[in-house]
Amino acid sequence: MSKVMAVNAGSSSLKFQLLEMPEETVLMQGIIERIGQDNAEITIKYGKDIEPKRLIGAEEGHISLTKNGGQKFEHEMAIKNHDQAIDVLLQKLTDLGIVKDFSEITGVGHRVVAGGEWFNHSVVVTEEVLAKIDRLADYAPLHNPANAMGIRAFQKLLPDALSVAVFDTSFHQTMPEKNYLYSIPYEYYARYGARKYGAHGTSHRYVTERAAEMLNIPLEQFNAISFHLGAGASITAIKNGKSYDTSMGFTPLAGVTMATRSGDVDPSLVYYIQEREGLSNEEMLSVLNKKSGLLGISTISSDMRDLEDVQDTNTHAKLALDMFYDRVIRYAGQYFAELGRVDAVIFTAGIGENDAVTRAKVLESLAFAGVKLDAEANNVRGKETILTTQDSSVAGLLIPTNEELMIARDVEALR
Numbered sequence: 001m002s003k004v005m006a007v008n009a010g011s012s013s014l015k016f017q018l019l020e021m022p023e024e025t026v027l028m029q030g031i032i033e034r035i036g037q038d039n040a041e042i043t044i045k046y047g048k049d050i051e052p053k054r055l056i057g058a059e060e061g062h063i064s065l066t067k068n069g070g071q072k073f074e075h076e077m078a079i080k081n082h083d084q085a086i087d088v089l090l091q092k093l094t095d096l097g098i099v100k101d102f103s104e105i106t107g108v109g110h111r112v113v114a115g116g117e118w119f120n121h122s123v124v125v126t127e128e129v130l131a132k133i134d135r136l137a138d139y140a141p142l143h144n145p146a147n148a149m150g151i152r153a154f155q156k157l158l159p160d161a162l163s164v165a166v167f168d169t170s171f172h173q174t175m176p177e178k179n180y181l182y183s184i185p186y187e188y189y190a191r192y193g194a195r196k197y198g199a200h201g202t203s204h205r206y207v208t209e210r211a212a213e214m215l216n217i218p219l220e221q222f223n224a225i226s227f228h229l230g231a232g233a234s235i236t237a238i239k240n241g242k243s244y245d246t247s248m249g250f251t252p253l254a255g256v257t258m259a260t261r262s263g264d265v266d267p268s269l270v271y272y273i274q275e276r277e278g279l280s281n282e283e284m285l286s287v288l289n290k291k292s293g294l295l296g297i298s299t300i301s302s303d304m305r306d307l308e309d310v311q312d313t314n315t316h317a318k319l320a321l322d323m324f325y326d327r328v329i330r331y332a333g334q335y336f337a338e339l340g341r342v343d344a345v346i347f348t349a350g351i352g353e354n355d356a357v358t359r360a361k362v363l364e365s366l367a368f369a370g371v372k373l374d375a376e377a378n379n380v381r382g383k384e385t386i387l388t389t390q391d392s393s394v395a396g397l398l399i400p401t402n403e404e405l406m407i408a409r410d411v412e413a414l415r
Contacts, residue, residue: 002106003027003099004411005161006404009110009150011142012036014085017404018098018105021412024405028098030073032085040079042088045072050097061092082146082153090157107162107415108154109407111202113143115167116193122170122410125151125163133165139197139251164411171201174242182249196254198246200228200349203401204236207348210399212241214386215344223343225335227328228401229358230349231259231302235328237335245338247331253289256327257320259302262292263327294320304351304358325358329365336369342394345371347387348401354381363387363396371396 001020008015017029030044042061048069061075073096079085093099110125114136123129130148137144147165155163172180180196181189188194204226212222219241226236233256237245247255257263265288274284295302297320300310304321311318336342345366347359356378363373370393378387380398387396 002412003104004107004109004408005105005154006407006411007108007110007150007154008403009082009146009153011146014082014089014150016089017408018093019405019408021107021408024408026404028093029404030089032079032089035079035082035085038078039076040085042075042077042092043072044074044089044092044096044098045070046096046098047071052095052097063096082149083156086150086153086157102158103160105158105161107164107408107411108158109164109166109411110147110151110154111168111403111407112147112151112165113168113199114140114197115165115169116197117173119165119167120170120173122164122166122407122414124414125155125165129165139193162411162415164407164414166202166407166410168199168201169197171205172196172198172236172243172246175245179245194250196246196249197251198234198236198243199232199248199252200234200236201243202403202406203228203348204234204238204243204246206402206406207346207397207399208238208241210384211344211346211395211397214384214397214399215395217343223339223341224346225332225339225342225344226346226348227332227352227362228349229328229347229351229355232261233258233328233349233351235331235335237338239339245335253285256331257297257324258293259304260290260293260295262288262296294324297323304355308357325361328358329362332362332366336366342369344395344397346397346399348399353398353400356380359387359396359398366394369394 004019004021006017012035014032018027020027028044028046032040032042034040045066048071061073064072066072079088090102112133116136116139118132133144133148151163207226208224209219211224212219222241224238226238228234232252235247236243253261255263270284294307298307298317301307307317307321311321351358359378360373363371372389372392374387374389377385382400385398387398
């Protein structure tokens with residue numbers, strides 16, 4: 001048995017989960033937010049039967065019971081950087097009795113957003129790997145530098161633990177050239193790697209493997225369309241168990257309408273608006289990434305739930321929702337045509353797991369392919385479910401994603 005930490009380091013946050021392997025038991029999970037500020041917040045959730053190593057004073061944090069009967073530790077304090085955040089985390093894990101000693105953590109798996117063409121699978125972190133992650137920062141400027149920072153901090157504090165990088169883009173490296181290239185001069189791909197890389201690969205990989213298992217279809221024969229629908233949303237065509245095409249592009253800005261991201265836009269329109277608004281390149285990218293999507297169209301919120309609450313009285317809210325449904329359905333139809341045969345349509349992530357309306361609209365739009373929605377089964381949130389009737393030609397599945405488990409599995413596989 002070994003304990004493996006799955007880590008997602010952001011620029012000012014650190015998400016983490018500790019798993020007992022190979023049993024795949026979750027021992028704890030949590031997040032540290034607002035790193036770099038005096039009021040950073042630490043939240044750790046763990047089992048009800050775990051007793052603290054020592055008495056936790058009120059000035060050191062607060063322990064409460066969760067709705068599902070577990071325990072939750074919360075504390076607010078000044079945390080200046082990721083090194084300190086990880087140091088505090090490890091100390092809390094021992095104080096709370098989750099681990100007796102740091103040495104119990106034998107592996108740390110790190111989510112890394114951009115792996116470019118260098119990484120088509122997860123790898124043990126070396127100095128060469130870290131250097132390449134740094135060089136790929138242009139592909140994911142908001143993520144890769146933070147991911148690398150988290151790797152270095154954990155290596156410093158847990159030098160004996162196996163360090164593994166798990167790339168969001170790796171799963172999509174199986175796409176054929178005709179699907180990942182853009183119709184621009186080939187020399188730009190040759191010089192700069194200008195191509196489609198996709199995102200959410202670890203999530204798409206997890207639900208693909210789980211769906212094939214649920215339907216008892218060999219993975220190498222399994223065709224599906226995977227809908228990772230959250231604040232960031234991507235849709236992937238799965239052919240013979242591998243990524244064949246995906247909606248996100250060179251960056252996660254492409255594809256369907258998202259919470260604050262535009263999705264696909266005519267490049268000429270970007271230039272047209274930029275000139276008339278007097279925006280710099282950085283300002284225009286900010287508009288497309290942070291002020292567009294559901295927020296930009298509705299003008300009130302980037303949250304689907306807020307828009308659904310007011311859609312009957314707010315025409316912009318309804319329009320934003322209709323555009324989201326429409327863009328998702330377009331990709332569903334495109335990928336049905338690309339694949340020819342589809343065994344399953346899979347929904348995951350925040351919207352995919354919790355919004356029955358979105359799932360219903362997508363599945364009902366696929367009636368032409370013999371998809372038959374089971375409305376009663378679809379009335380569920382966040383629970384692994386078959387959403388279609390027994391006589392449906394294609395299975396509709398709700399599968400909660402589990403990227404942390406995939407990361408931990410990859411760590412174990414590389415021992």
